[in-house]
Amino acid sequence: MDYKQAYLKIFEVEKPVIRYARFGRVLRFNKYLFVLQLTLLVTVFEFLVIFFLEDYFKVLSDITRRILEDSYTGSYKFLSFELEYSISPGRLPTLQESFIYFLVSSLSLLFLLSKFNRLLKYISAWLMYIAFIYFVSSFYFMFFSNSFPYTERDFAVLYVLQQTGVFLSIPILLAFSLSLFTFSWLNLLLNAITIAFSLMYSSVFGGVRYIVFAYTLKNLSYIHMPAMFFLFGPLLDFIYTVSFYSLCIYLTIRLLQTKWESFYRWGF
Amino acid sequence: MGVLIFLLKTYMVFLMLLLFLYIVRHYFFTLNRAFGKQRLYYQDVLDEDLPTVSVLVPMHNEEKVAKHILELLVASDYPKEKLEIIPINDHSTDRTKEILEEYAQRYPFIRPLHRYGDLPRGKQNGLNDALKIAKGEVIIVYDADYLPPKAQIRTLAIAFKDPRVGAVMGRVVPINAGKNLLTRLLDIGRSGGYQVDQQARYNLNLIPQYGGTVGGFRKDLVMKLGGFDTRILAEDTELTYKLYLNGYKVAYANIAECYEEAPEDWNVRARQLRRWSRGHNQVMFKYFIPTTLSKKLSFWQKVDGLLLLAIYMQPFLIFLGLLDSLLLFFLGEMEITSSYLFLLFMFAHNSFGNFAPFFQIGIALVLDGAKQKVFILPLMFFEFIFNVIYASLGFFDALIDLTTKRTILWQKTERFRNA
Numbered sequence: 001m002d003y004k005q006a007y008l009k010i011f012e013v014e015k016p017v018i019r020y021a022r023f024g025r026v027l028r029f030n031k032y033l034f035v036l037q038l039t040l041l042v043t044v045f046e047f048l049v050i051f052f053l054e055d056y057f058k059v060l061s062d063i064t065r066r067i068l069e070d071s072y073t074g075s076y077k078f079l080s081f082e083l084e085y086s087i088s089p090g091r092l093p094t095l096q097e098s099f100i101y102f103l104v105s106s107l108s109l110l111f112l113l114s115k116f117n118r119l120l121k122y123i124s125a126w127l128m129y130i131a132f133i134y135f136v137s138s139f140y141f142m143f144f145s146n147s148f149p150y151t152e153r154d155f156a157v158l159y160v161l162q163q164t165g166v167f168l169s170i171p172i173l174l175a176f177s178l179s180l181f182t183f184s185w186l187n188l189l190l191n192a193i194t195i196a197f198s199l200m201y202s203s204v205f206g207g208v209r210y211i212v213f214a215y216t217l218k219n220l221s222y223i224h225m226p227a228m229f230f231l232f233g234p235l236l237d238f239i240y241t242v243s244f245y246s247l248c249i250y251l252t253i254r255l256l257q258t259k260w261e262s263f264y265r266w267g268f
Numbered sequence: 269m270g271v272l273i274f275l276l277k278t279y280m281v282f283l284m285l286l287l288f289l290y291i292v293r294h295y296f297f298t299l300n301r302a303f304g305k306q307r308l309y310y311q312d313v314l315d316e317d318l319p320t321v322s323v324l325v326p327m328h329n330e331e332k333v334a335k336h337i338l339e340l341l342v343a344s345d346y347p348k349e350k351l352e353i354i355p356i357n358d359h360s361t362d363r364t365k366e367i368l369e370e371y372a373q374r375y376p377f378i379r380p381l382h383r384y385g386d387l388p389r390g391k392q393n394g395l396n397d398a399l400k401i402a403k404g405e406v407i408i409v410y411d412a413d414y415l416p417p418k419a420q421i422r423t424l425a426i427a428f429k430d431p432r433v434g435a436v437m438g439r440v441v442p443i444n445a446g447k448n449l450l451t452r453l454l455d456i457g458r459s460g461g462y463q464v465d466q467q468a469r470y471n472l473n474l475i476p477q478y479g480g481t482v483g484g485f486r487k488d489l490v491m492k493l494g495g496f497d498t499r500i501l502a503e504d505t506e507l508t509y510k511l512y513l514n515g516y517k518v519a520y521a522n523i524a525e526c527y528e529e530a531p532e533d534w535n536v537r538a539r540q541l542r543r544w545s546r547g548h549n550q551v552m553f554k555y556f557i558p559t560t561l562s563k564k565l566s567f568w569q570k571v572d573g574l575l576l577l578a579i580y581m582q583p584f585l586i587f588l589g590l591l592d593s594l595l596l597f598f599l600g601e602m603e604i605t606s607s608y609l610f611l612l613f614m615f616a617h618n619s620f621g622n623f624a625p626f627f628q629i630g631i632a633l634v635l636d637g638a639k640q641k642v643f644i645l646p647l648m649f650f651e652f653i654f655n656v657i658y659a660s661l662g663f664f665d666a667l668i669d670l671t672t673k674r675t676i677l678w679q680k681t682e683r684f685r686n687a
Contacts, residue, residue, distance in 0.1 A: 022463070022636050023439070023522040029303035121534035122450075125654040133594070140598055149600025158602055176295065177627035180302055181634075226597055230590070235649075242626050243646040249630050253639040263634070267306030 026267035030182040037179040037188050045171035045195050053167070054081050057160060060207045061086040067211055068218060076157045083160045090152035090217035093141050101138035101223055105131045130231060137226045152217055155225060159213065162229070163206045166237045170198050173241060178248055183256050183263055190255070194248040198241055205240065273601055276592050283589045290582065291625060293575060297468035298628045302635070307471045309521045310427045318350055321425050322404030322487070325355045326391045330412040331363040332683045333529070337412055338371045338378065346421040348377055352403055355412075356394040357382045390676070391480075392496040392503040399487060399495060408484035413529040413683055415443060416482070420524050424484050427519040434489055434516025435507060437466065438482035438524030444684070447532050452644050453651055454530040454537070459636055460629035462522065470520035474572035478511070478518050480504030482526040489516065499669070499676050500554070502547025509555040512573065515564045532684045538658045540681050545662025546669070548580040553670050579623060583659035590656075 064086040065071050071086040093101070108131040111117055112124050119127070141148070150158075178191040213228050256262070323341055327334060334355070341353050355368050357380055368380035381398050383389075399407065406425050410416055420438065427436040439462040445455035470476040478485065480503060490496075493510050496503040508518055531537040559565065559573045596602065624632075626645050633641050669676065 024306055025635065026304070026306060027302045027634065121538050122650045122654040125657050128657070129653045136594055150602070177630065180298070180627070180631060226594065229597065229602070230594065239646050239649050245626065245630065246642045246645045249634060249642045250639055253634065267304070268308055
């Protein structure tokens with residue numbers, strides 16, 4: 001009996017209210033704020049991207065021209081925009097180079113698939129993917145080098161298209177996922193800042209990446225071109241985009257959670 | 269060459285559309301779970317007339333964990349006169365048999381089933397044998413590494429007061445989440461899968477999945493439906509479809525949380541994922557047409573059921589998509605993959621959330637109140653190619669099973685807990 005009384009006392013002291021248990025709670029939701037955020041974030045940032053698109057590639061082209069001295073300038077007409085780029089002449093790999101890459105990638109694949117491989121599986125998986133891309137690329141250049149369908153100019157155009165796609169995707173991706181948080185009007189501000197930072201990061205990262213790629217094509221060879229799209233392309237863009245999303249959620253909870261249960265309500 | 273390019277491009281478009289469909293599905297689930305009306309489970313049903321329950325615990329060399337689960341099952345508040353516990357000792361060569369016998373002597377409601385000799389090994393075989401001797405109206409199943417709370421058997425069993433419920437499923441939570449990167453990634457994946465996916469499907473009267481552990485089913489019904497197919501590794505998924513195709517449903521108990529031990533080693537995880545993929549794809553081959561043609565399922569249940577069936581085929585389709593993109597690249601058709609479609613393709617790779625996109629897991633973590641864990645989301649990147657490889661291998665295994673009718677061998681998941 002004493003135990004029961006003591007238990008009840010604890011219950012009264014420590015459980016003055018029944019908190020929203022995680023199995024049945026939902027998030028507080030303001031549908032007007034949701035629609036407003038979604039509409040505003042997508043339209044404003046898409047407009048900004050489109051507005052600055054030509055200028056961005058112009059600046060990138062200027063910087064590339066200064067770094068790569070023998071580069072030439074061209075432009076690609078995308079819808080009604082003239083997207084400028086600068087690129088240096090690249091070169092095809094020699095048979096010897098292709099063979100070395102083929103040998104290294106084949107041996108790497110064999111090692112990664114063998115029982116001697118002691119690397120962690122997820123690292124092995126990525127290394128296998130990298131080795132496979134180089135295996136295919138080097139094999140192609142060993143036998144069909146002269147049929148390679150791209151020049152450095154094509155690469156530049158493809159990159160411009162890809163980067164444009166990244167810029168246009170980020171606001172949509174983040175707006176749809178972050179607009180779900182409608183705890184306060186501050187969410188709109190926080191989400192807008194997150195998208196703005198993601199785009200800024202993307203513009204710097206995308207620019208640096210382009211220059212590195214252009215430098216690689218000039219000084220090394222086209223053998224690296226598949227890796228540029230399939231390894232270091234949009235896949236990397238999604239890492240920082242999801243990172244910004246994570247940071248935004250964390251800040252949302254930290255800044256807006258004035259008391260423990262302010263986000264939740266019962267879902268029944 | 270023109271035909272080949274057309275086919276390759278068509279596949280890319282098909283893949284993008286399919287993956288986009290998955291993204292829409294998961295976004296809808298996320299909205300529903302985050303803000304929608306949640307469907308009540310049966311936990312508030314008060315009834316003294318509880319069904320008799322047999323708890324089955326399949327075990328193969330489980331000396332590290334056997335005592336833990338048995339102690340917790342003994343401590344259950346379920347009326348002991350209505351409870352029996354049947355640990356299924358499946359060809360163990362360690363001390364599992366001795367541990368079970370020791371508990372059987374101390375507690376009369378623990379009745380181990382020892383399987384040795386010519387009896388075929390495997391969870392589904394063990395379950396079929398145990399069903400023959402189980403006395404309970406309701407069967408509750410736990411894997412040996414699980415740690416069920418005191419009131420959980422009652423919570424799960426009460427759902428069977430509803431005659432339409434054929435099976436029930438609880439929520440799985442890794443106990444060793446903080447151990448390393450892998451367990452952390454699995455933890456957030458589970459969070460997205462149970463807190464959002466399962467609950468949303470239950471809310472929307474779609475197809476919540478019976479997961480083979482922390483769950484249960486009606487014994488007579490399952491016996492009537494022929495027990496478990498011994499050639500299928502995912503006996504849980506198979507049961508889900510069997511039940512729905514026969515007019516029953518699966519209830520999801522988000523309240524019934526049970527700790528499990530997530531794999532701590534990538535090799536173990538690789539084998540587990542490959543086995544799950546193989547089993548799930550076996551079910552897909554068997555139930556794709558019956559699900560499509562079923563008269564017992566609503567239109568949306570069919571859509572959800574088919575998408576759920578194809579979920580472990582998704583990594584294989586992505587793998588083909590990667591090969592397809594590479595071919596298109598070398599054929600000079602990079603434009604289709606370089607601009608928006610390629611981005612969509614990459615986005616549809618679920619942004620590294622291999623079976624649940626990042627926004628679904630993000631919402632699940634906020635609902636769980638686990639704010640620190642959101643920083644792990646970008647690290648799902650590490651799992652991406654890993655999952656594509658091992659789930660694809662599982663798909664190939666299932667394909668070979670289908671064509672060759674070879675013998676299916678069960679591979680147990682290794683335990684990491686100290687005994």
